[in-house]
Amino acid sequence: MLHGVLFTSLTPLVTAGPNWMFGVGFVFATAHVPSLYLARWTERAILLPFRAALLAVMYAGLSLGILPSLIMAAMGGGWTIAGLPAWRWAGLFIGLLISFVIGLSAVQMLAVQGLGTAIPLDPTRRLVTTGIYSYIRNPMQLSAALSWVGLGAFLNNIWIAAAAVMAWIFVEGIVRWHHRNDLQQRFPQSWADYRNAVPEWLPLWRPHCTATATLHLNTSDWQTD
Known part of the structure; x- marks a missing residue:
């Protein structure tokens, strides 16, 4: 009413x-x-797992459904997928699979290792530098950019693919500001070391390790013939 x-x-x-x-x-x-x-x-x-999962689902719907629809309504195009060749579907599936693995791995590490989420109102309690974050500093933004490029190529819509630039603008304008005013304040030395070792966009070939593990073997219980 x-x-x-x-x-x-x-x-x-x-x-x-x-x-x-x-x-x-x-x-x-x-x-x-x-x-x-x-x-x-x-x-x-x-209910941290539910919070993290709900944020992931809502963001996926926003970035892959609502935002592309708004772009096509303003710039032209539509969800015309009938008759598209199989190779396009295969390319979309592979591209989105890679993107989802990167994004969901980031969500998992923030929840399991950091005890928080990606949003500033529900931040992590610890600095997360393991898992996907040992290869790249901004896996969520990379995931979003890859999704938009893949969806734009699938729909043959350059404007959706160009939305990947928004991920870069977001990093430059918001993420870096957040890092300076939050992570750098809470984890001054750890964040500085991590920032200098791990790139923002181009993943490392090998993970950046901040600590080494020690394997202890107890041979007292071993049995010999």
């Missing part, structure tokens, strides 16, 4: 379509309700 009154008052600036109620219900179910649960879990510092 409130939405109906609001839409009516905004005419002709905003005109509600015939399916506006469905749109409101969809947004309520997929954005409003999950956000309420996420805020509650974050405030109480509980």
Whole structure:
């Protein structure tokens, strides 16, 4: 009811379509309700795996569904996938698989090793330098950029592929600022060493190790013939 009154008052600036109620219900179910649960879990510092998973699912829907749709609505194009050759589908599958592995590995390491998430309002308690983060500093941004390039190539839409530039802008404008004002303050020496050793975009061939492991063998229980 409130939405109906609001839409009516905004005419002709905003005109509600015939399916506006469905749109409101969809947004309520997929954005409003999950956000309420996420805020509650974050405030109480509980259910970290669910918080991390919910953020990953919501971001995937935003970056691979909503954002490309908005780009195509503004710049042209559409979700026309009928009749596309099999090699395009194979390329999309491989590209998204690589992207998802990178992104989900980052989410896992932040939750398991860092005891937090990627968002500043729910930060990690420890500096994460292992796993995928031992190869690259910004795996999530790399994952998003690869996804947009792959989806743009699949749909033959240069504007979606160009959205990968946003990942670079995000790193330059937001991520670096966050690192300076958060990670550098909380982990001054560890962050400086990690930043100097691990690149932002081009992964290392070998992981950067900050500590060595020692294997201890107890031979007292060994049996010999």
